[in-house]
Amino acid sequence: MSFDNPDQILVELSRLIVGYFADAPYLSFLVGVLLSSVPLIAIFPGCFAFTTWLERKGLARIQNRYGPNRVGPFGLFQPIADGIKMLMKEDIVPTRSDKWGHLLAPIFIMIPAMMGLAFLPLARNMTAVAIDSGLLFFFAIGSLATLAVFLAGWASRNKYSLLGGMRAVAQMVSYEMPLILSAVVVVMMVGSMNTSLIVEAQQYKPWVESDNPLFQCLGQIRGWFVFTPWGFAGFLIFFVASLAETNRSPFDIPEADSEIIAGHMTEYSGFKYALFFISEYVSAFAIIGIGVTLFLGGWNGPNIRPPWSDDPQAYLIPGFVWFFAKMFFLMCVMIWIRGTMPRLRVDQLMGFAWKFLLPLAFINIFVAGFYYYAPWYYGWPVSIGVLWTSYRFLSRVNQDKRIVRKRTYKFA
């Protein structure tokens, strides 16, 4: 085993461990499966715990408060305290609820959330399930969360829960369309649905393989799809749709706390509630991770070849560092948005998905097709122009034409 390539240390390590069991094929298979799945199951809930702290702290600072600062330095151990509290809480099952549905819904919701992680290319050769149609698999599994949410809403036998479940189904079904259609663009350009190949395609090979460290750095950034007109538009559509898919603010109407008291989670307490919470954040991570993979270059980052290595695929900083950095950056943007935007109304939400995002995603597909065949001096201005015009046109068409009068209060 060699440590020539810091990027591949973990891969080499897992190969080494699997190598110990080479004599027993079934055992080595099992160990290989465990080595690629257990870290995911361990790391992402850890990320979730950190994110709850980050979110509370960030929202507090946005609202000019301190945020959690009691448990540990800067309140960093707050998630542990929260977890202990969640574990010790009474598990309340309403008498009139559907017992089986109430029990199974939080279990069902963890399955798609955790399975979605399997397709994220954390670094080169570090995809748990590197299959050819990984992206499609991700979206297929992502659509399953709806079923669990609906089951939770129905089984609680509570009006608010049922409303939340219905809203969740409606919202997730409508936002899946722009989400997938904006990802289709990347699949068109790369010609593969394999997430690892999509990341590889976002390197500018001549620069990455050159000897100049500066060019090596820039070559790993230059190729990101977000720096193309269609990629930028696709990324924005993808990001907005992923906010809605994961019920994040401002699209959190299925669990609007001030209207329907957390929707499908109303009747849940203790660790069942925590499971819903974890799955929400883990699926947010998964969908952001796919966004990073598709548009922000995955594990590519300003990286140089280590001086002692000649391998063009060797990097000094491991790829998963960049991957997680980008993921947390997007998570921070999500928190930032949550601290800024008010919640949408149901009709606004549906209108936004069907009348704005979906047409824009369709237009983006055509633009990407044009960009693929046109030379750059022709493709860039035309695609920017078309996207800009359609953006302006769609926003003009969707403008609320009712005259907004100043609100007058008669009885107050």
Next chain:
Amino acid sequence: MSGSGLLKGMVVTAKNFFGSYVSKERLTTVSYPEEKSTVSHFSRNVPFLVFDGDDADAGMRCTSCFQCEKACPPKCIIIEKAKDENGKPLKRPAEFKIDMSVCMGCQICVEVCPFESIWMDSEFELATTDRFDGLLFDLKKLLKSNEYFHEIHPQDAEASDERLRLLAEKKKATEAKKLARQKAAAEKKAAEAKEKKEEGAE
């Protein structure tokens, strides 16, 4: 242009986010047990008893007139009148208790008190581990000096002192009048007696 409003909003929140790290004035909250935000002079929570001078026992203003006990809507004031050795009631309470778990801070006791003795405190840290006896405040806990009163409610204390002064003056005046009247009556009596004597002598 559509979408610019969203960006503007994002900029505002970003300003707040970074601003809260830079300038302390932005922060609306304080880290409570270590720091406390200042309490307004007009805040009131639960009643306390004022005493004059340094000695709480001597300077007690309360005369145990039972006005506050009678006026208290939730009946949380319990007064016991002090008596001397012969069983004669004195103008001071032997025990004065307020159940803080019952008190609703209505300030009616303050309004009825004729002796400027009971006033509202701005103390808010009443938490205790014993919710029965811990919240039943007795004289020792209730009595607070006039200086403290001046500190928490300067305007009220000023007015209260003024009224007390006027009251004292009035009392003095009435007493002087009474004295003068007594004197006059005594003189008259003496004169009458003299007259009688003179008549008797004749």
Next chain:
Amino acid sequence: MTIIFIILSITALTGAISAIFLKNLIYAVYSLLLLFVAIAGIFLMLMAEFLAVVQILVYLGAIGILVLFGVMMTRNISGASSERILSRGWFFGLVISVLMLFGVLIPGLAFSELSSSPAVETITPSVKEIGIQLMHLNTPALWLTAVLLTAALIGAVVVAVPRNYSSKLFLTYKLENKNKSSK
């Protein structure tokens, strides 16, 4: 492999049978979804990875939710215990379906040229193959399907929109608003 197949087929059968016999409609829907999952697993076993994905995406993600929406419109979801599940002529139906199974389906499968083993050995090339098949050789079929679906979509919209949409709905809305403001 056989063990996994047996587990998957037992799951599928359980799902299918309970979908028929459960009185609670939501339970029935979810056991139907269990059947779909098991079938997706069987597709995966046969190295038809793309088909498995499509099975999950279409049957669980789309049809499952559609059925759930349908169930939500139903009045008696949990099902009265007095209600019978089997129709009156269930015996004849059973006989006919058994006859169909043993008379048509199984002989048809047995005597056909279809191979019983997976068509490909590994998962990898399946997506590309399907793409080439769809986009090069069977393009007319794809187009026809697309046209059909578009027609169905437009038809659905036409059916959904009430005939005098603008005159009726908007007028009442405006009138209500006017009344409110005049008050």
